[in-house]
Amino acid sequence: MIVHTYCASTYGVDAHIINVEVNSIGGFPKYFLVGLPDRSIQESRDRIEAALHNSGYEMPRSRLTINLAPADLPKEGSGFDLPIAVGLLAVSRQIATDLLPDTVLIGELALDGSLRAIKGALPIAVEARKRGYKNLIVPFDNGAEAAVVQDLNVYALKHISDVVNWMNGKDSNGAFNVNPVEMFSNGHARYDVDFSDVKGQENVKRSLEVAASGGHNIILVGPPGSGKTMLARRLPTILPPLTLNESLETTKIHSVAGLLKTGNSLVTRRPFRSPHHTISDVALVGGGSIPMPGEISLAHNGVLFLDELPEFKRSALEVLRQPLEDGHVSISRARMSVNYPSNIMLVASMNPSPSGDWHDPAGHGGSNAAQMQRYLAKISGPMLDRIDLHVEVDKVSFDELSSKSQSESSEDVRKRVVVAREMQSKRFMGMGIHCNAQMSTRMVRKICRLDESGAALLKKAITSLGLSARAYDRILKVARTIADLGLSETIQPEHVAEAIQYRNLDRQGWLG
Ligand SMILES: Nc1ncnc2c1ncn2[C@@H]1O[C@H](COP(=O)(O)OP(=O)(O)OP(=O)(O)O)[C@@H](O)[C@H]1O
Ligand SMILES: [Mg+2]
Incomplete structure (x- = not known):
């Protein structure tokens, strides 16, 4: 039988x-x-x-x-x-x-x-x-x-x-x-943290708003205790709310990884994953003899935070490159290959030098030039090429910390982000991408046109500030996002000027 x-x-x-x-x-x-x-x-x-x-x-x-x-x-x-x-x-x-x-x-x-x-x-x-x-x-x-x-x-x-x-x-x-729709609407868009928890740091918050609006990867550079981790944690709260479809995609990955808790059957908030720098390559991007999704896929539709970026092994940063580019991870095995989606925003943080300070008075307990170069060499090139915004984070003053003034809530910031994203959805309809960060070089040339004064400004920045060639496309993309936030159809010189501000690591000549 x-x-x-x-x-x-x-x-x-x-x-x-x-x-x-x-x-x-x-x-x-x-x-x-x-x-x-x-x-x-x-x-x-x-x-x-x-x-x-x-x-x-x-x-x-x-x-x-x-x-x-x-x-x-x-x-x-x-x-x-x-x-x-x-x-x-x-x-x-x-x-x-x-x-x-x-x-x-x-x-x-x-x-x-x-x-x-x-x-x-x-x-x-x-x-x-x-x-x-x-x-x-x-x-x-x-x-x-x-x-x-x-x-x-x-x-x-x-x-x-x-x-x-x-x-x-x-x-x-x-x-x-x-009822997934009910479960989804009950849980979604509720976060335990909020942008308004962060005192001062208006410029950093602005740069996170720009990053969220265009889907740009961002690195925060600042001394210990300046609030980098605190700021990064709040990025998911200003991203557009997860859609039910995105929620199901992310939930599938968490289901396969066995991470769903009983009774918590749908991932309703954008994930924020913050792996420690000692993480193995496999745990970061996925793989193993029985393939499992890695942190980059668990962060799908959300944020992957690499705190203290230069502390990560070089090999780990290398294996991240392709998935960051493609939005998915492919793992090949003898009899099959599997795919895990990895459509994420990357946020990285680092101290300005191994000793943690901005200034490096060699011989005064600070880091010397050779140390500094070794520190930065790890993230230079391929990794930094995938990061559109570089932002300096300074310590907030005591006055700002103790001030009673209420800063803007995540909800208010999110409203602007949503509008900017809607402009991009319209722009890229039928083109296979959905935000400015995903534009190819050809699309940048076509979409991010500058008027004469904008072009002159950018030329001057590139030559006089010594910006590297890779900065060029990044600045145009980010300028497009800033224009979207300003509800402007065209990229104006002030949008370009702000975008240039976000290329600090090129400007300081640290990474050649
Ligand atoms: N702007 C701020 N508003 C309110 N609290 C702040 C602010 N900046 C820092 N803090 C406080 O300082 C603590 C340390 O900040 P955080 O851990 O984010 O710093 P960090 O830059 O990540 O430092 P490290 O380089 O050591 O990781 C926060 O938990 C918070 O309590
Ligand atoms: Mg930190």
Whole structure:
């Protein structure tokens, strides 16, 4: 007798339906598991046998072949326990099989038969619905996450005996229901921090507003305690609110990484990820023998903050380059390649020198020129090429810190950002990009035209301030964003002048 059950395996942020074929013929009891199972699936037999036994069911005593199809897709993870166990129960007539063709099952079995959460329940639910399955059975802790998908009956169960009862039509519990639109609007745009917490620093706040408006990467340069980390943390609060679609994209990545907490099934705020500088390359961009998304993908649709940029290993900064450019990470394996989206804003911070001060009086405990060069060499070139705005952050004075005057709230700043982004959406309609930072050199030439006085100003800046060639396009892009914030169709000289201010690291000749 052959029985088919259906489950799914995740690849990147997508899932594929896997058909578990269980065949039983009489003869000496044997157990074959075929179809590219990984180690954890190979080990499932012992878990399944114990779980069935401890839940009052019997492991079939016959010659069993379990085939995971399609055979050419590698399969990973412990989520196959449940579909294999149900197949074994069906083939030995311990449960009814009527519901099997319409049902996707996923879950790891504990030895006592209870169901343990798996990673990637959301992409699996998305795929199950897409392929026309009516029901999805998941471990209880994955319920809220999977139920975000509508038009699919999601049953979140705790034990293999609950699954058997459901299959036999004895389960009185209805499908798990959540309303993603309601959940989304309840949680979204609420942050624990606000721009108004930051006293003074008006110019830095302005530059963050510009960065948010055009989607530009930004680096904050300032001495310890000047508030760089505090400012960076507040960037997500002035970005346009996450859309439901963006929320689902980001939630899928967090689902695959197993980061969704029970009851918190939708990422409703823009992520802010701040990995420590000792992070491994794989943890930063993703990968590993069983591919997992890295910090850059967990920050998808939000902000990746690299605090103390020069402390990061050079190799880590190298591996970030391509994903920053492409907006996704590709990981190739022998039998497949997976993709994780990584559409992020990068915010970096650094001290002006290894000793932390602006001025480096060599021989006075400060950093000498050689130290300084080594410090800056790491971030020069490719990394800095991807950062449009360089901003100096000075310490705020005591008067400013103690002042009672209320500064502008994130909500007010966000309104301007949203308007600027809308102008860009219109501008780039049908062009495959959505904000100024994403313009190619050709688009910059076409879109960011200067009038005579603007062009003269830029020429003077480039030559007299000694700006490097790479500064040229950056200034034009940022000037376009500043013009958008000023609701101006054309780029005016004052927009160019402000944009030039944001090329400090070129100007000081630090990075040649
Ligand atoms: N403009 C400000 N308004 C209110 N508080 C501030 C401001 N700047 C700094 N602070 C206070 O100083 C603390 C230190 O700031 P923060 O950690 O952001 O500095 P930093 O520049 O990141 O320093 P480091 O280089 O040491 O990481 C903040 O937690 C905050 O309490
Ligand atoms: Mg800091």
